[in-house]
Amino acid sequence: MKKVTKAVIPAAGLGTRVLPATKAQPKEMLVIVDKPSLQYIVEELVASGITDILIVTGRNKDSIEDHFDFSYELEHSLEKAGKFDLLKKVDDISSLANIYYVRQNHPLGLGHAILKAKSFVGEDPFVIALGDDIIYNANKPVAKQLIEVYEKYQTNIVGVQEVAKGDISKYGIVRPTDRYDEKNVKIADFIEKPKIEEAPSNLACLGRYLLTGDIFEYLEQTKPGKGGEIQLTDAILKMIKDDKTTLAYSFEGKRYDIGNKLGLLKANIEFGLRNEETKEGLLKYLKEEIKI
Ligand code: UTP
DSSP states (O other), X not given: OOOOOEEEEEEOOOOGGGTTTTSSSOXXXXXXXXXXXXXXXXXXHHHTTOOEEEEXXXXXXXXXXXXXXXXXXXXXXXXXXXXXXXXXXXXXXTXXXXXXXXXXXXXXXXXXXXXXXXXHHTTSOEEEEOTTEEEEOSSSOHHHHHHHHHHHHOSEEEEEEEOOGGGGGGSEEEEEEEEEETTEEEEEEEEESOOGGGOSOSEEEEEEEEEOTTHXXXXXXXXXXXXXXXXXXXXXXXXXXXXXXXXXXXXXXXXXXXXXXXXXXXXXXXXXXXXXXXXXXXXXXXHHHHTO
């Protein structure tokens, strides 16, 4: 069995839900406490054993490349000033993993972005981590959880979680069939953003996938769907109809959708409450504010 060492992070969306913050910078570079959200995702992948990461970028990609690169001037100044703690933090970023970049040119949907990874991935199994979904699990990062499921069943895997009824119409919802174990169920079908009464379950696809290189053949056949975009879920669905087993894996972790304003605020507050430097002050501040 081939070890999973590659991952793709699509980060070329327009981020219209958090405009104007995304006018001149990608939403994946928006800050959560003291790091851009993309760094949380890269760190999750690295902690999961991923060594090679392809980031699919769009316009305004320079800040992403600069962030994961060595910064001579900054590191030199920090060294001269004796700020060794900060120097280590900055220096560590540039040696996290082998990071590659490809441009999507036109943001024609998530499926189109993933298709750009075809030559990077080849035939290998690989993780997809959406650039605007941060998933927190201090014990076992979610990409590692997916890799373990792959090692057990060697199938395609979609990370899911149960969502509240009121949120069902925001997501791709899974129609489950055979149960493999407590956390894994075979997918029969997906319904994109169903009405509550038409939803086949409350299991929503939430930003993490582990797929084999087979997906590219299906992406190439996928015509633009909703909003003129090539949808990744349409290609996965075709793969399922071709009898390629795909499991919905209920992952463990707290997910933050930083692609919308409220999700971005929640992520900042919760990571702020976990951060040694900010937790005390933030908690005190929140207590005072909530009294009003
Ligand atoms: P979203 O649909 O949440 O991103 O895509 P978006 O299009 O930027 O969102 P809004 O609606 O305009 O606010 C999920 C992930 O897929 C990437 C995004 O960057 C995000 O990480 N994506 C989406 C691409 O890389 N290319 C695309 O064409 C679309």
